[in-house]
Amino acid sequence: MILVINTSSNGIDLLLDDKHLHVDAEKQALALPDAVNKILEQNNAKMADLSAVGVIVGPGSFTGIRMGIAYAKGLAIGLNIPVVPVNIFELYMYETPDAFVAIDSGRGDFFVASHLHEPCTMTIDEVETEQMKCPSTVGHKPYNLIYAKNIVEEKIKNNADETVIPMYLRPSYAEK
Numbered sequence: 001m002i003l004v005i006n007t008s009s010n011g012i013d014l015l016l017d018d019k020h021l022h023v024d025a026e027k028q029a030l031a032l033p034d035a036v037n038k039i040l041e042q043n044n045a046k047m048a049d050l051s052a053v054g055v056i057v058g059p060g061s062f063t064g065i066r067m068g069i070a071y072a073k074g075l076a077i078g079l080n081i082p083v084v085p086v087n088i089f090e091l092y093m094y095e096t097p098d099a100f101v102a103i104d105s106g107r108g109d110f111f112v113a114s115h116l117h118e119p120c121t122m123t124i125d126e127v128e129t130e131q132m133k134c135p136s137t138v139g140h141k142p143y144n145l146i147y148a149k150n151i152v153e154e155k156i157k158n159n160a161d162e163t164v165i166p167m168y169l170r171p172s173y174a175e176k
Contacts, residue, residue: 002015003050003053003054004055004145005068008088019043050075052082056068056148057069057167058168085165092143094151098136099138100116100138110123111169112127115134116133
């Protein structure tokens, strides 16, 4: 079984194979262990049944991403299973590989990626120009977390040895 952890935005989203659980939580760090136990219990599973942990590495909430990665790494180390990074762009592009992904950052710009663009930030003017180079634009609608399981499986199958680090597309306030 593959567990996917997403703490990149409000609340917690978990995926256990194809079963989804959303938990509204102001304090993700306190709620995450209970949420993981809950999804396991709901599916008559145990920690020992997990074969891998996928974790959403961004873009998104600075603190949420770091906390989710730390929990996923700790779980994977304790169970001696792989932990696999998945970014939100991969989720969008899994379903629509040739799409231009533009996600409102909430700070007056957009997180962007496509088959033509490495993940970066762009202004609205840049988005309007660059999106025309792709057949469709996504990011304005929710992504489907179910694809994370498929991405994790493909990365494990292909022996992709990616380092699980946060995907930050701009410097933090402290770095400025």
